[in-house]
Amino acid sequence: MDVYSKSSKIYLAHQLFDEIPQPDIVARTTLIHAHSASGNLKMARDIFSKTPLSMRDTVFYNAMITGYSHNDDGYGAVALFNDMRRDGFRPDGFTFTSVLGALALIADYERQCQQMHCMVVKSGTGFVTSVLNALISVYVKCASSPSVLSTSLLISARKVFDEMPQKDELSWTTMITGYIRNDDLDAAREFLDGMCEKLGVAWNAMISGYVHQGLIQEAFEMFKKMQSLEIQLDKFTFTNVISACANAGLIQLGKQVHGYILRAMGKPTPDFSLSVNNALITLYWKCGKAGEALEIFNKMPVRDLVSWNAILSGYVNVGQIDEARTIFGEMPERNVLTWTVMISALAQNGLGEESLKLFSQMRLEGFEPCDYAFAGAITSCAVLGALENGRQLHAQLVRSGFDSSLSAGNSMITMYARCGVLEAAHSLFLTMPCVDLVSWNAMIAALGQHGYGAQAVELYEQMLKEGILPDRISFLTVLSACNHAGLVKEGHQYFDSMYGVYGITPGEDHYARLIDLLCRSGKFSQAKAVIDSLPFKPGAPIWEALLAGCRIHGIIDLGIEAAERLFELIPQHDGTYVLLSNMYATVGRWNEVAEVRKLMRDRGVKKEPGCSWIDVENKVHVFLVDDTLHPEVQAVYNYLEQLGLEMRKLGYVPDTKFVLHDMESDQKESVLSTHSEKLAVAFGLMKLPRGTTVRVFKNLRICGDCHNSFKFISEVVGREIVVRDGKRFHHFKDGKCSCGDYW
């Protein structure tokens, strides 16, 4: 009895019970009800098992079965149901209602639905409305589970419904929600229109169905019809309608609804206000009105978990991670959803480690992660390139029964791809029980990032053939793929089809990819024409694409122009300086290279770790610190010396020239260590026996000379090498690279 406070009614009742020398079956049944209603299944079970068989009756069993069912123990309820029949007790209508409710909690209850249906019929309770409602409900729930063929079960539910001698409101509503959950809104609507009584619950369910399908107009028509038919509008009606506005970004309409509520609802109950305010927070936040959202939140007399979660995800959606962290810390309570939002937010912002830490903390605090939480954690592994961690999560996911989850599956496609195992990503894509646009986009991107541009384009075409409509992200990925495969004409056609065929207005990032495509293939006048005719003022992505193209082809004047625009827009961005200096290096203007580096130093711009290199006419030039006392410098020298020797011996590179260049001392360590690391890997690979496939998971920013080295090694040693380079991968084989040598 420790779990109850000493003054609680159950405690007192139980004490009284203990004092009765021989409590009868009615007392026992009552106490089982009381314990299980307060969530203490153990106490209920204790009384149950101490009751001799001779005393028991059907009502007594029913109490215990209901107890299991109400405490989400479906298996317990079904097992006891079987025990009951074995012990010779006859289930009645209440028994069936309870056990059918319990069935819906069990994962694979498809066959059991039908068995139970037969038993109901045989037991003679097949005319009892509550039993039949439970039967319909369990069929409907079963039909909504993803692994089940829903139509046949819905037909079964419909049959039960049609043959019911007496239908009540519940029967109708259950059927309607059944159709809604299976995305058959027309059938649901037909049912609703066939109901004589205008029941608010059913109408609300119907509106919610429309909202979830994005059918805003239909939702609002229902709403207006409810008003004209004078059906009671309640918190469900309004939260649904507000969420419709939020999803469609209709702030004006949302405000009208808000005003209507204030005028028409008189003095609302606290419960009504809470629900509506929660919906309003999201409405304002999704429509970019952070101030209004926060004002509502701050003025709320009572907040619940939903309010806090709405504020949390509001901050996350506008990218204010620090504020989100603060809210997360301040929250009076959290649930799985809270954790999921935070884990995913961190992953999305590249904070993979923090995200994974939170994922394990979540479990330590006793929360069982849902598939969305897994998806967030798996994304963190993709960010970190942590293959082993990702594989473990994959295994745990399967163990938790989420292996058919779309979001988790989609995140795993990306995780495997970004960890270098393209084959695993692909086989996952092929074996997933169902895929959606996100899965296709993920797989197309994976191929593109691994340098398989032609295959990515092929997969995109296949997606179109299967009747799936591309979105703006599909175009970003397919355009990138065209870039890497050098498919200029195709890329341009895809770009044109974006608005021409699919009515999607290209964004700046799409234009940037188009310019990238044109510049890479040397079509500078076309690229310039596109920039001049842009429907908006060109921003950093556009100029960066242009500068990158100028770097490859050594188009100095245009490159300088692009760099100047970039300096105005993002003065402290190191990438501009690197591109600019490499552009000069391409044409051998070393003095200008030095000037750019000086400029960078004068402006206090920090360069990200990497190395400077350039490949001109098959000659490898490497910048090195003029400091031969530095041990790293000596190591890099030695590596290059040997590598150059080997390469020349095989006639791979006719000449290797090292250009010494001064470098900032704070850049020395990182630049040199990454460089020597890559060369060390290259040498390690050379020593390996023929016939091995090597994957380098450590993120090595691939530069021109190590790219050459890897190509050389793949040819000489004769095997495949996969190397990670940021988000992308290079596959080296037979002296060629999957990236199409766009270096």
Added chain:
DNA sequence: GTAGGGTTAG
């Protein structure tokens, strides 16, 4: 039997 808070792809 209905609602308000979430995820995955660039």
